[in-house]
Amino acid sequence: MNYLSTVLNKSWLTHDVFQLSIRKPDSFKYSLGQAVEISLHKDKEILKAPFTITSSDKKDSDLQFIIKVYAEHHGITSHLAQLKINDAVSISDAWSSFNYRGPGVFIAAGSGITPFIPTLRLLKEQNKIDGHKLIFANKTVEDIILYEELSELIGTEFYNVLSRDQLSEHSKGHVDSAFLNSVICNTHQHFYLCGPEKFLTSVSNDLKALNVKKNFIQIVN
Numbered sequence: 421m422n423y424l425s426t427v428l429n430k431s432w433l434t435h436d437v438f439q440l441s442i443r444k445p446d447s448f449k450y451s452l453g454q455a456v457e458i459s460l461h462k463d464k465e466i467l468k469a470p471f472t473i474t475s476s477d478k479k480d481s482d483l484q485f486i487i488k489v490y491a492e493h494h495g496i497t498s499h500l501a502q503l504k505i506n507d508a509v510s511i512s513d514a515w516s517s518f519n520y521r522g523p524g525v526f527i528a529a530g531s532g533i534t535p536f537i538p539t540l541r542l543l544k545e546q547n548k549i550d551g552h553k554l555i556f557a558n559k560t561v562e563d564i565i566l567y568e569e570l571s572e573l574i575g576t577e578f579y580n581v582l583s584r585d586q587l588s589e590h591s592k593g594h595v596d597s598a599f600l601n602s603v604i605c606n607t608h609q610h611f612y613l614c615g616p617e618k619f620l621t622s623v624s625n626d627l628k629a630l631n632v633k634k635n636f637i638q639i640v641n
Contacts, residue, residue, distance in 0.1 A: 421446050422459065427507045428482050437531065437565050438476075438501060440485045442509055450514035451477050453538050457512040458485070460499055464467040469498040472517060472534045476541070483511070486565060488531035518640045521610050523551035527595060527623055529615030530558060533565055535640045536612060544573045553603065557595045557619065560585040579603055595619070597626040607632045614640040 423445035432438045450456070450473055459468040475484035489497045503509070504583065518535040526536045533556060543549045554574045558564050560582055571578055580590040581599060600623075611627055613620050620639050627637055 421513050422507060422510045423512075425483070425509050425511060427503050427505050427509065429505065430501075430503060433486065433565055434563055436489045436563075438487055438489070440487055440500060440503070441482045442485075442511075444480070444481060444483045445511075448483075448514075450483075451516075452542060453516070453518050453520070453535060455517040455535070456483075456514050458496070458500070459510040459512075460496060462499055467499060469496045470517070473514065473535055474537045476538065483608070484601040486531065486534045486537070497504065518612070518614070519638070520612075521564075521638065524610030524636075525553045525555065525604060527615075528553045528597070528613075529619045530559070530563065531565065532568075532613075532615035532619075532640070533570075535614050537566065540573050549574060555579045555580065555595055555600075555603065557581045557583070557615065559583050561588045561590065568605045569636070578606065595623055595626075597629055600626055601630060604630065607636075611637045612640065613637065 425442045425445055427442055430438055439514040455468050455470050455472045457468050457582055459466055471485045471487060474486050475482060487497055487500055489501045491498055520539050526541065528536060543552065547592055552574060554570065554577065564580060581595050582588060582590050582592055583594055586592055607630055611632060624637055624639060
């Protein structure tokens with residue numbers, strides 16, 4: 421089923437990532453961390469792609485999404501970035517793209533952080549954030565989405581790894597076996613992964629090489 425909605429607000433979080441807020445349709449239901457397909461009608465063509473809902477199903481009256489713009493693709497993210505207040509969009513029914521199974525390590529690259537944001541917020545609100553780590557890979561410090569909020573949520577267990585920024589205070593390079601080995605002391609916990617396909621394959625293989633069992637690794641697509 422599709423639901424018609426309208427844009428309430430749009431704000432930029434980084435140079436190529438923005439938060440989109442739309443009206444929650446009256447009959448639309450969802451739960452924490454679920455995703456929907458957003459559709460746009462553009463020049464007799466329907467553009468659509470899945471996005472995680474980052475708002476709270478208990479507290480927020482609107483639906484919020486954090487969207488990275490891939491301008492070179494000339495696809496739906498570029499068109500969503502051009503939306504104005506009261507513009508129309510359509511969304512599908514919600515489905516679960518990520519299931520929180522217990523304390524562990526969240527590992528994300530770029531906009532792959534979005535499925536984890538609602539869960540991290542809820543864990544902090546419930547005073548259950550202790551025992552979790554967040555490893556976040558980006559190119560430069562300017563690319564880190566919601567840096568201040570994530571720092572507040574998870575504190576000293578927030579590890580940023582930057583591949584193209586040699587001047588910042590954060591770790592430089594990539595999330596590889598050496599880095600994972602330096603920050604992970606317990607392999608018998610849950611590992612939640614989200615990001616580009618090559619990143620997921622590499623990190624998953626590195627975790628297995630560290631003797632993390634396959635059933636402890638959840639890849640969020």
